[in-house]
Amino acid sequence: MTGADAVLRSLEAEGVEVVFGLPGGAILPIYDALARGSTLRHVLARHEQGAGHMAEGYARASGSVGVAFATSGPGATNLVTPIADAWMDSTPLVCVTGQVRSHLIGTDAFQECDIVGLTTPIVKHSWLVQDVEEIPHVLKAAFHVARTGRCGPVLVDIPRDLQEAELDFRYPDEVDLPGWRPPTRGHPRQIAEAARRIADAERPVLYVGGGTLNADACAELLELAEAGRLPVVTTLMAKSAFPETHELHFGWPGMHGPKWSNLAMNTCDLLVAVGARFDDRVTGKLAAFAPGASVVHLDIDAAEISKLRRADVPVVGPLKQVLGDLAAQLRALSPSDTGPWLRQLEAWRDEFPLRYGDGGPLKPQRVLETLSDLTAGRDDVIWTTGVGQHQMWAMQYLRCDVPRTFITSGGLGTMGYGIPAAIGAKAARPEATVVCVDGDGCFQMTGQELATAVLEDLPIVTVVVNNGYLGMVQQWQTMFFEERHSHVHLTHAVPDYAAIARAYGGESWTVSEEDELEAALAEALACGRTAVVDARVDPLEQCFPMIPAGAAALDMVEYEAPAEDEQQGQTLGSVPQVTAR
Amino acid sequence: MIHTLSVLLEDKPGALVRVCQLFARRGFNIESLAVGPTEREGVSCVTLRVNCDQQPLEQIEKQMHKLVNVLRVRELEPGESVERELALITIAAPPERRAELMALTDVFNARVVDIGPDTLVFEIVGEPEEVDSFEELVRPHGIRELVRAGRIGLRRPSRRTTPRLQRVLS
Numbered sequence: 001m002t003g004a005d006a007v008l009r010s011l012e013a014e015g016v017e018v019v020f021g022l023p024g025g026a027i028l029p030i031y032d033a034l035a036r037g038s039t040l041r042h043v044l045a046r047h048e049q050g051a052g053h054m055a056e057g058y059a060r061a062s063g064s065v066g067v068a069f070a071t072s073g074p075g076a077t078n079l080v081t082p083i084a085d086a087w088m089d090s091t092p093l094v095c096v097t098g099q100v101r102s103h104l105i106g107t108d109a110f111q112e113c114d115i116v117g118l119t120t121p122i123v124k125h126s127w128l129v130q131d132v133e134e135i136p137h138v139l140k141a142a143f144h145v146a147r148t149g150r151c152g153p154v155l156v157d158i159p160r161d162l163q164e165a166e167l168d169f170r171y172p173d174e175v176d177l178p179g180w181r182p183p184t185r186g187h188p189r190q191i192a193e194a195a196r197r198i199a200d201a202e203r204p205v206l207y208v209g210g211g212t213l214n215a216d217a218c219a220e221l222l223e224l225a226e227a228g229r230l231p232v233v234t235t236l237m238a239k240s241a242f243p244e245t246h247e248l249h250f251g252w253p254g255m256h257g258p259k260w261s262n263l264a265m266n267t268c269d270l271l272v273a274v275g276a277r278f279d280d281r282v283t284g285k286l287a288a289f290a291p292g293a294s295v296v297h298l299d300i301d302a303a304e305i306s307k308l309r310r311a312d313v314p315v316v317g318p319l320k321q322v323l324g325d326l327a328a329q330l331r332a333l334s335p336s337d338t339g340p341w342l343r344q345l346e347a348w349r350d351e352f353p354l355r356y357g358d359g360g361p362l363k364p365q366r367v368l369e370t371l372s373d374l375t376a377g378r379d380d381v382i383w384t385t386g387v388g389q390h391q392m393w394a395m396q397y398l399r400c401d402v403p404r405t406f407i408t409s410g411g412l413g414t415m416g417y418g419i420p421a422a423i424g425a426k427a428a429r430p431e432a433t434v435v436c437v438d439g440d441g442c443f444q445m446t447g448q449e450l451a452t453a454v455l456e457d458l459p460i461v462t463v464v465v466n467n468g469y470l471g472m473v474q475q476w477q478t479m480f481f482e483e484r485h486s487h488v489h490l491t492h493a494v495p496d497y498a499a500i501a502r503a504y505g506g507e508s509w510t511v512s513e514e515d516e517l518e519a520a521l522a523e524a525l526a527c528g529r530t531a532v533v534d535a536r537v538d539p540l541e542q543c544f545p546m547i548p549a550g551a552a553a554l555d556m557v558e559y560e561a562p563a564e565d566e567q568q569g570q571t572l573g574s575v576p577q578v579t580a581r
Numbered sequence: 582m583i584h585t586l587s588v589l590l591e592d593k594p595g596a597l598v599r600v601c602q603l604f605a606r607r608g609f610n611i612e613s614l615a616v617g618p619t620e621r622e623g624v625s626c627v628t629l630r631v632n633c634d635q636q637p638l639e640q641i642e643k644q645m646h647k648l649v650n651v652l653r654v655r656e657l658e659p660g661e662s663v664e665r666e667l668a669l670i671t672i673a674a675p676p677e678r679r680a681e682l683m684a685l686t687d688v689f690n691a692r693v694v695d696i697g698p699d700t701l702v703f704e705i706v707g708e709p710e711e712v713d714s715f716e717e718l719v720r721p722h723g724i725r726e727l728v729r730a731g732r733i734g735l736r737r738p739s740r741r742t743t744p745r746l747q748r749v750l751s
Contacts, residue, residue, distance in 0.1 A: 116595065121602055125649040128594065145649060179591055179652045303643035 003132040004029035004163040007096060008038045010139035013171040016067050018427045020045055020054040024071025025111060027098030029163035031069075043427060043456050048075050050420040050449040052082020056091045057424025060407040061382055061432075063216060065092040065146050066424065072098050073111030076157075080119060081414060086153035087122040088411025089237060090214055092146040093153035094139075099128065101161040116157050125180075126155040132165035137172055144175045149182025150301040151214045183300060186317025186325065194272070194296045194313045195329035198228055201270035203341045206230050207253065207282075210237030210410065211275020211299060212319055218242065218403040220323035221274065227327045228335040231345055233261050235276055236391075237410040240400035250345050254282040255547045256392035259352035262545075262553045264345050265290055272296045275319050278308040279411070280549075288552035298322050354396055355559045361538040362514050364390065364465045368397035368437070370518050371463065374525060375433075381405060382425045382434045386418040386442025388472040389543045390465035394437045416445030422460040423453050433461065433525060440466040440490055443497065450504040453530040461524045462501075463533045467541065468492040475542050479557070492536045501532035512536040583612065584638055585664065585734055588627040588645060589619065589653040596650035600627060603644050609633045615731035624652065628733045657734045664734035666709045669694070670716065673723035674701040682722060689715045700725060 001009070007030050011019065018041045023031040034042055045051035048070040055066030066086075070079050076097040086093040100109040116128045125145050127138045135158070142154045198204055212221055218241050225232050225242065231250045232242045242249055251261030265271065265282075271293040276282070283289040286308060297304070297311035298319060305314040315322050356365045368390075375381045376399065383398055384407040385391040391408060400406045407425055409417035422436040443464050453460050470488040477485050498508035507529050509520035517535065524531040544559035590596050597616060604611055613630040631638070638656075645654045657664065674682050682701060686692060689711060695702035705715050709732050716727065 117598075120595070120599060121606060124647075126595075130594075149647070177649055180649045301647070303640065303647060305643075307640055 001167065001169050002029065002033070002163065003135050003158065003165050003167060004033040006132070006135045006167055006169045007139065007158065007163070008033050008040060009169055010136050010171055011067060012039055014065070014139070014143045016040060016065070018043060018058060019067040019069055020051040020058070020424065021069025022046070022048050022051055022071070022075065024075045024098065026072035026100055026160045027069060027075070027163070029160060030096070030098065041427075043423070043452065043458070045420070046448040046451050047446070048078035049081050049416070050446055050452065052079045052093070052095070053085070053414070053417050053420035053446070054424035054427070054449075055093055056082055056086055057384060057407055057421030058428045059091050059093060060421070061404055061425035062428035063404065064428075065094055065143055068093065068095045070095070070097050071111065072100055072115070073113045076113055076115035077118065080122075083119055083153045083155065084122045085409055085412040085414045085417065089210060089409065090151045091153065092151040094142050094146050095153060095155045097155065097157045098163070099157045099159040102130070102159045103161075105159065116155065119155050122153070123155050124152040127157065129156065129158045129162055132162045132167045135162070135167065136169060137176070140172050141175045141177055144177065145180060148180070150211070183302070183317045186298070186315045186322035188325075190313060190315045191322060191325050192329060194298070194315055195326055195333055197270055197294065197296055197313055198230070198272060198326070198330055199333040199335040202336060202338075203268045204228065204230050204270040204272060204338065205264050205268040206232045206272050206274055207265060207276050208232055208234045208238045208241055208274045209276025210235065212238055212241045213403055215275060215300065215319035217319040217323050220320055220327060224323050224327040224330065227330045229338045229342065230272070231264055231338070231342060233264055235279070235282055235410070236395055236408060238276070239395060239406040239408070240403050243401040244399045245401055250349065252395050254279075255284070256395065256543055256545065258354055258396065259545055259556060259558065260345060260348040262547070262556065263348050266553050268293050270294055270296065272298070274298050274323065275300070277304050283308070284547045284551055284553035355561070356541070356544075357561065362512055362517065362535065364467060364537040364541050365393055365397060366514060367463065367465055367517065367535045367537060368393045370521055371435070371437070372398050374518070374522055380432045382407065382429060382432045384408065384418045384422040384425060384434065384436045386438045387413045387415045388439045388441065388470070389467070389475060390437055390439040390471070392543045393465070415439070415442045418442055419446050419460070419462060420449045422462070423449055423456070423458050426453070426458040426460055435525070436460055436462045438462050438464050439471060440464055440468060440497070441470045444495070447500060450501065450506055450530060450532070454505040459528060459530045461531045461533070463521065463524070463535060464497050466492055466497065466534050466536050467539045468536075469539055472543070474540070478540070478542065479546070480548070492539070497532055497534035501530070504530070506530035506532055508532045508534065510534040510536065582634065583630055583632045585628065585630050585657040585662070585732065586642070587655045587657050587734060588629070588651060590625045590627055591650040591652060592618075592623050592625045593650050597627065599648050599650065600645060603641050604631060607637060607641065609637070613729070613731040615733045617733070626733070628731065630732065655736065657736060662734045662736045664709060664732050665706060666712050666732040667704070667706045667730040668712045668716065668727065670703045670705070670719060670727045671700050671725040672703060672719050673699060673725055675699050678722065682719065685715070685718060691715060
């Protein structure tokens, strides 16, 4: 068979069901092989970046490796953003790119680009295939590397002549990677020490990161939390890893986390980091972060241990096993009573609720609250988001009880992630209602993928939290640059998102009043088709609380209700000014 | 502080780039780099010298361990390893100065490997500090050209230490 056929047979052997891509010259033989027959479903994106984010959304919703195809040159460079995104958020991804013919490599041939070189710092590993016989071995290794250890993206670049060359295909049973030895078990002595520390702590907090979802360790996390009555704070990446209606869930830490969540993180005496990496958006000023806490750090990646915050008890290993063992040992230890601590956290939650203003234009928070109410109790709703204010409100107001139902771009903060990720999630979970909470800025980066949603029968609901601004940038300009709004005004009306949705063959609603909101959202959620709700909201609503970049977590800026006589004025009057740092 | 790292690497395209990139990303300049084959076919050894603090170095060591082509990372601690370096130096040597320069070769175990009308090419192999001394000594005569191969090293079997990384991984 040909190298191109070998690529498809290898993917089939790996159990891949869906690939996302867009053809071009250097990958034509692989697309021809697809046309000649494969069990793979190929979803045709409108832009390679879309294909990459779809593969990410697929991976996050399913727990399987996402696969994206692109041609050489610009096709491959368009994949760079999703690859970087997958790198930062540890999403397992195999990208297969066509390359110019072997003899043309290095000659500046048409659509030639050194994609292996370009992506070296943002992949776990990459291969430029040099012999057709390598293809099955390289793909076997690629899938193995992508999903073992800390998950992440890999790239396989295949010159066109090798796609056309003949080989005797046999898919290998084993990988030959002597240098790739991810940890297989956490050290028992370290786990025992971790259990002892947790049992002794008076004010413990489980600081849960996205690694927990990647490790498929949510059941074990729940076991551990319940075994010790331990409060759980989940990062943006870990939203949905722990049931959010559970009494032990205490919100989300960091820059836009509620005050009670950051109080939990910063006043605890033991911080148990579970597949989390002490990101600056979580810690704020690192030197002032959780000053009284000792740290137990559980992670599959030894390089995360003591990278930013020194770990008193490191445990390197797969979280499923580590958390399972830890829960069992903790139960045997009769842990100290966390009751008073939990009551303190509950008191803070009552004292410092999330707040926003009433009256005036439709509030974006109201859109998210309504979505949350309309889907309460459902376990078949998957949320994706873009990046910005709407993403933070989604974190604050949506409630996710089932793992892998909140899919977002955390580390890289990739605007435009939401719509293609939703399409990928829908491909993974066709029975689910997939909702992208998007911003108007984000929508304009990848909105063309609505064509993919409609034509591939992957219906998604997109709710555009349309404030007519690059909202988060506007918020920083308002707070840190003396309200000088520089190039952030997009306008509510251009483009007409509802008209765009119709142009792509979807349904649409435009709302700007609170009394129209619930009906429009309910209809969109129920319609079963690709739908867009353009929710035109207060243009200058700010997202609070906020920890200014570089500030200590507890020096957060909170929402302040405007004084009585300012009630009719604009929201801006209530925004505290903060000195730029 | 300057550290010497010994990295065993699969001899695959791009493997060296991946190692070097980890240092470049953090703005650490690699002061010396020597790459060559080892006793195992398909395995190269990279000996590199880098000036950085302990904590970022440990971070880079751990990052290197995650590279698929990296088989082993080991820091060569001073006193616990054998280190050698080779230099070739072209020195201005008019006939009347030759005897004086040649006399140095015995002391430093250096050799004259080529003689021109008014220059000599010396080869010196030794501990990096010896090479430094030789270089300083001949400098007043006028160094026309100098290349150093970058140091290579092996841990002394007579002194066994536990690599820090093992502690972290355990």
